[in-house]
Amino acid sequence: MRAVDIIIKKRDGVELTKEEINFFIKGFTEGSIDNYQASALTMAIYFRGMTDQEATDLTEAILHSGDILDLSQIGGIKVDKHSTGGVGDKTSLVVGPLVASLGIKFAKMSGRGLGHTGGTLDKLESIPGYDISMSEEDFISQVNKIGIALVGQTGELAPADKKLYALRDVTGTVESIPLIASSIMSKKLASGADAICLDVKVGSGAFMKTIESATTLARLMVQIGKACGKDMTAILTNMDEPLGLAVGNSLEVIEAIQTLNGQGPKDFTELCLEVASHLVVAGKLANTLEEARKKLEAQIQNKEGLHTLANLIKAQKGDESYIYHPEKFSKAKYVYPVCATQAGYVSHIDALAIGNVAMMLGAGRSKIGEDIDHAVGIVLNKKVNDLVQENDCIAYIHSNKKDVTEEVKELQNAFSYSSGPIESKLILKVIK
Ligand code: URA
DSSP states (O other): HHHHHHHHHTTTTTTOOHHHHHHHHHHHTTTSOOOOHHHHHHHHHHHHHHHHHHHHHHHHHHHHHTTTOTTTSSOOOEEEEESSSSSOOOOOHHHHHHHHHHHEEEEEEEOBBBTTBBBBBHHHSSTTTOOOOOHHHHHHHHHHOOOOEHHHHHHHHHHHHHHHHHHHHHHHOOHHHHHHHHHHHHHHTTTOOEEEEEEESSSTTSSSHHHHHHHHHHHHHHHHHHHHEEEEEEEEOSSSSSSSSSSSHHHHHHHHHHTTTSSSSSSHHHHHHHHHHHHHHHHSOOOOOOHHHHEEEEEHHHHHHHHHHHHOOOOTTTTHHHHHHGGGGGGEEEHHHHOOOOOEEEEEOOOOHHHHHHHHHHHOOSTTOOOOOOTTTTEEEOTTTTOOOOTOOEEEESSSSSHHHHHHHHHHHEEEESSOOOOOSEEEEOOO
């Protein structure tokens, strides 16, 4: 077999076999197939697409390029969730503790933030002492003991994806549905859970700009997961505004704590309950989504979700008193209100722009390994369909630098207005 023949075959729109895909990914991972040939293949895939079978074969080839976590030592059904990348998305910090408080095992490996979306690990590290690194053995033991672990990657999961993604990033081939699906699913499958709920973001702040493209991606990921024996759900959710009000690491942890206290923003609370309900049904603790939701709401009422978050923080060497005293989180030096430039109903808040402002303030990183400032960020004061008057406060900037002229301008430009309320829905579709 030769790499060039596989590239030519895909270039000409012919379906690749499992053997050909395995040969290519193995060679690429080992280094016998070079970057230029992998770039040519990803570009051919970008233009020609892949059948569902090819995408499944590609996912499995990438999955088997590295370690696969064996969670069989954890009793019961293990669940996991994944979001395709949202601004203000701290869902794992609420969903994990809520489902774990009901006895479902939430064993999750998360990533750091890069670009305009924040990473769960960075958010957790705004709690002093929180340790994201753990051996596989300790990870399994903690999930068995307290039902939850939220850690960085242990072992080397899907190394082929790491190499391939770096290449796609610089060759204009990120936005290919089979390549995105295989990239996400190879990593999720390597993490070893039995049931996975995917939150596929749709809108200006997301990879998928339309419901149609998001549906195609979600269907493909669900199909790949099922082909690998997993219980799969994908939820399509609106990213035409940031999720909740807070964007920035400790600000988002505080919002997650408020949500577990029953005082979270409506849209964020709704999304958490939706994702968690699917996981509770998948974990066989409820027969219907309604029954699951009632159980989860009770865990907010009785604070069991909050206590589970505190247990998680403590188990991972963090100071759990922050969960009960969020006023302890270090604060930015300055808080600046941002005023509306016109009157009207807020019709859109560009999540990408808000994410970029958070980065300008130092909440995110533009290069791997950069330091971030956990205290800074943005707290929205208005959301889509709120009526504002000119000069009303639409957001607050939490900053450690004095001059935020640029950030204020960008934030003001991120808001659009209309003369009346618009139709807006958070959960757009559920695909099983
Ligand atoms: N996230 C991933 O992990 N991979 C992609 O290709 C796109 C988003």
